[in-house]
Amino acid sequence: MNLPFGPPTGTRNPHAEGAAAELAAELHLRRLGYRIVGKNVRAGGGELDLVAIEGDTLCFIEVKARRAGSFGAAVEAVGWDKRRRIERAARGYLARQPFDGPCRIDVLGIETGPGGELRFELLRNAFEVGEG
Numbered sequence: 001m002n003l004p005f006g007p008p009t010g011t012r013n014p015h016a017e018g019a020a021a022e023l024a025a026e027l028h029l030r031r032l033g034y035r036i037v038g039k040n041v042r043a044g045g046g047e048l049d050l051v052a053i054e055g056d057t058l059c060f061i062e063v064k065a066r067r068a069g070s071f072g073a074a075v076e077a078v079g080w081d082k083r084r085r086i087e088r089a090a091r092g093y094l095a096r097q098p099f100d101g102p103c104r105i106d107v108l109g110i111e112t113g114p115g116g117e118l119r120f121e122l123l124r125n126a127f128e129v130g131e132g
Contacts, residue, residue, distance in 0.1 A: 025050060034061075037051050037052060037053060042089075043092035043095075043096060046088055056102065057102045057104055059106050060086065060089070062082070062107045065109075067111070067113075068119070073121065076109075104128075108122050108123075
């Protein structure tokens with residue numbers, strides 16, 4: 001699957017790029033055995049890219065896509081502010097839909113090369129769902 005990063009005309013459509021990255025992420029995670037239970041879920045004043053179950057664990061997954069070699073690895077793009085927003089959204093999700101089991105936050109980085117090839121980097125349990 002190729003992502004529409006940087007078409008030859010030089011125009012970009014960030015919304016289309018994000019949607020394509022999330023579709024690629026979903027397909028990749030399904031291949032790894034995740035069961036997707038939510039996409040672009042609004043909760044706690046934020047949004048969770050993907051919500052999935054792996055084994056008995058509920059996973060909140062942040063998807064980050066980048067062109068290979070641009071401004072560092074995709075997974076490094078989750079800074080302190082973004083992390084707090086994801087944690088708040090995860091807590092909001094759990095307040096609405098309690099889950100009787102372990103929870104974690106994963107980050108899935110997707111880098112696309114010049115030929116459109118994709119490389120995935122999954123950080124399981126990238127950070128904790130905090131208490132408040």
